[in-house]
Amino acid sequence: MTNSNEQEIRAIANRLKRAQGQLASVIASVESGGDCRSVVTQLSAVSGAIDKAGFAIIAKAMQDCLANGDKSDKDAPTVAELEKLFLSLS
Template sequence: MTDVTPEEQKAIVNRLKRAQGQLAAVITAVEAGGDCRAVVTQLSAVSGAIDKAGFAIIAKAMQECMASGETKENAPTVAELEKLFLSLA
């Protein structure tokens, strides 16, 4: 990711690390035969955290494209950004 401030990168990394911890808890619960409802609830939280990180990354790419006003050689196209965005939905 280019042109990401340290604060933005830290927020994304923190969100992903939180999701990683939640996923570890889901795996432990499944291995221990945990309650189905609790496992699904925790899995939903993991999915949401990962989606939010993805949205933050895509939003930053969109901001970069709009702010630059020029096309960079390897900048994502609007169609590519839309496809990425929809892949998280």
Template sequence: MSQEPTVKVDEDALGPALNRLRRAQGQLSGVIAMIESGRDCRDIVTQLAAASRALDRAGFKIVASGMRQCTAAGGGTPPMSETELERLFLALA
């Protein structure tokens, strides 16, 4: 059985990525509360778009910080192929 490549996030990128994820988590909680309280659709969509952007930015930060590791062999795992990297980026789109 092959071992999946893992990404270790650069320590300098970890803090900002986690902050973005926490921000998105708070925004999603806000969206849920807004829906439950019957808020205006425009307000809900605006908040949902903000959460989506925060998730995208966190994802890009994590992928970008792990790119060197993903493209280089190390730790007994083969490097990711160009196709695998492309799929990884497209998953964020």
């Protein structure tokens, strides 16, 4: 794994950890009867963070497929599978 690859994975993991913290805050707000506008705003932020992480994961897979060309392993996602994953996030 290259240093750049490690940094990309770390950045995605950090984004997901921040979303996890935001989600914990949303849950606490719901349980404490928080203002619905605030809860929805927080939930929207969590959703956006998760979507961005998903797009980053798919983009990384696309980069790997392009970099590996025909050398990619047999379990690597196909372009069609990546497209389907990408569209599932939109």
